[in-house]
Amino acid sequence: MQQGVRVRFAPSPTGELHIGGVRTALFNWLFARNKGGSFILRVDDTDRQRSSEEYLQSILDSFQWLNLDWDEGPGRGGAYSPYRQAERLNIYREEVERLLAQGKAYTCFCTAEELDADRDKCRRLGQPPRYSGRCRSLTTAEVSAKKEKGLNYVVRAITPDEGETIVDDLIRGKVTFENKVFDDPIIIKSDGLPTYNFASVVDDSKMEITHVIRAEEHLSNTPRQQIIAAQLGYAVPRYAHVPMILAPDHSKLSKRHGATSVQEYREQGILPEALLNYLALLGWSPGEDREIMSINEMVALFSLERVSKNPAIYDLQKLTWLNGHYLRTGKPERITAMTIPFLLKGGIISENQALHERERIGKVVEMVREKVKTLAEVAVASRYFFMDDFEYDQKGVDKHFHRDGAGLLLQQIEDVLEKVNPFSVEEIEKAFIGLSEEIEVPLNKINPATRLAITGRLMGPELFPLLSLLGKDKVIERIKKARKLFITGNI
RNA sequence: GGCCCCUUCGUCUAAUCGGUUAGGACACCAGCCUUUCAAGCUGGCAGCAGGGGUUCGAAUCCCCUAGGGGUCACCA
Numbered sequence: 127m128q129q130g131v132r133v134r135f136a137p138s139p140t141g142e143l144h145i146g147g148v149r150t151a152l153f154n155w156l157f158a159r160n161k162g163g164s165f166i167l168r169v170d171d172t173d174r175q176r177s178s179e180e181y182l183q184s185i186l187d188s189f190q191w192l193n194l195d196w197d198e199g200p201g202r203g204g205a206y207s208p209y210r211q212a213e214r215l216n217i218y219r220e221e222v223e224r225l226l227a228q229g230k231a232y233t234c235f236c237t238a239e240e241l242d243a244d245r246d247k248c249r250r251l252g253q254p255p256r257y258s259g260r261c262r263s264l265t266t267a268e269v270s271a272k273k274e275k276g277l278n279y280v281v282r283a284i285t286p287d288e289g290e291t292i293v294d295d296l297i298r299g300k301v302t303f304e305n306k307v308f309d310d311p312i313i314i315k316s317d318g319l320p321t322y323n324f325a326s327v328v329d330d331s332k333m334e335i336t337h338v339i340r341a342e343e344h345l346s347n348t349p350r351q352q353i354i355a356a357q358l359g360y361a362v363p364r365y366a367h368v369p370m371i372l373a374p375d376h377s378k379l380s381k382r383h384g385a386t387s388v389q390e391y392r393e394q395g396i397l398p399e400a401l402l403n404y405l406a407l408l409g410w411s412p413g414e415d416r417e418i419m420s421i422n423e424m425v426a427l428f429s430l431e432r433v434s435k436n437p438a439i440y441d442l443q444k445l446t447w448l449n450g451h452y453l454r455t456g457k458p459e460r461i462t463a464m465t466i467p468f469l470l471k472g473g474i475i476s477e478n479q480a481l482h483e484r485e486r487i488g489k490v491v492e493m494v495r496e497k498v499k500t501l502a503e504v505a506v507a508s509r510y511f512f513m514d515d516f517e518y519d520q521k522g523v524d525k526h527f528h529r530d531g532a533g534l535l536l537q538q539i540e541d542v543l544e545k546v547n548p549f550s551v552e553e554i555e556k557a558f559i560g561l562s563e564e565i566e567v568p569l570n571k572i573n574p575a576t577r578l579a580i581t582g583r584l585m586g587p588e589l590f591p592l593l594s595l596l597g598k599d600k601v602i603e604r605i606k607k608a609r610k611l612f613i614t615g616n617i
Numbered sequence: 618g619g620c621c622c623c624u625u626c627g628u629c630u631a632a633u634c635g636g637u638u639a640g641g642a643c644a645c646c647a648g649c650c651u652u653u654c655a656a657g658c659u660g661g662c663a664g665c666a667g668g669g670g671u672u673c674g675a676a677u678c679c680c681c682u683a684g685g686g687g688u689c690a691c692c693a
Contacts (some may be wrong), residue, residue, distance in 0.1 A: 130621055136693085138692080138693045175691065241690095256689090293621095298623090304620080306622095307620055319691090321690090321692085342622065344693095345621065345622065345688080346688035347688070348619055349621095370687075376629080402684095407630075411630050414631085415631070416641090416692095435623060436624060437687090438629065441627095441644085444644080447644085494656095496656055497654060499655080503655090544670095574652065583653095584653060584654080585653060586652045586654075587654090588652085588654095
């Protein structure tokens, strides 16, 4: 049992929380909960241009919706406040001053043009693009002269020209990098804000983060961060780089692959437990052939040792399947509560109905959820329970209404249903069986015609419970309407 | 292009120190159930990237090749 595990997820509020981010957050969260440690949310808002308060709020909403709680961070505070990098500038400044004073960092006045020229030169020579180190040797007099002239400058950390840096990764083992491939990284931008590589190193140390669990795209940046940490005199945390999530075409997941943000999945009627369960399975396996797991089971079973190394391709179908499972097995009241916004949004029920017909809505949802996979589909499939103006399936109309005897059959169904009392599943069933025997027409002819007249569709929940729930009056009314609409002339 | 990572069914993965008819799940296909069905049940199809080694024995260890991904920003 390790003690004092502290992990963090550090989203940048420059967009919605996306699938890859959630998976990383989830692994961090599971690891923390499994170890009895702390999960910290830190806001990486050092990109002044792109960060926004709206995105931050949206990300926080996503976490709340997913029910992933954080022990320290926005809205919660903690012993290592503040948790927004924009509010920690004095800390970075202090550290930079120290590096500058110790000669471990220097100010650099190179312009974008000069840097481009350097890079071009490197490319021509077949060398990796690398900063020349031109400003390393500036004297203090030169530096203050340039500053006085009002020249823009950044601060770079000095990287050793030789030797190697080894990243000891919990998932990948020891990964060795030659120091000569790195140039001196910028740690403070010309706007005075720290770069990611610097701020996150400082924060991880100051916040006493023990394990940095993040996506593999950061692996190549890790040696730079270790170099910066070394200059600062920090010990490095343990690293664990989890495999990336790729789109079905093996490219990086992006907007053109469809929904990528948590909010979009939420709007499509995906349940948080399904999303979490699915994401947990992407790059991690509990063994024992387990697939369906509650969040608590995941916490109990999680370990970094069982995280795989290879990238995973995102498969919507499995998510959908899991969602169907959770949709069907979830507590009825909860599923109903989650469906109501979809019913309202689709104009299927009114605010008033949502408030006063909760019990009936619940019954509809329970019936309808059996054969669909998302909350959005529940709403669509619920429509004819609440609205009379549905469309009729054209194929069904051709098959069941536009044929000889259709009018008579509808009439007979109507007559027999008229007499059913009470309008219960059992009584309806009895009546249908009786009718079938009497007129010598099999139920597989009678039932589809009935369903089509009542719902406009050929598919749906079991017919007799459906009729019972809809109620006698509605059923009779709709059969009459179907007759009027489709049966012309002789019966 | 340099550097780094990765490679088991179409997809997610199991097989943790070499010995299995290479297991499970999604998808797909078939059958069953049923008034229908997108649900459920049963069954089926399908994989160790290729080539060399090491070994009595390799999916598992080593090397090479190929392929995929990441990274080389005053973005995180």
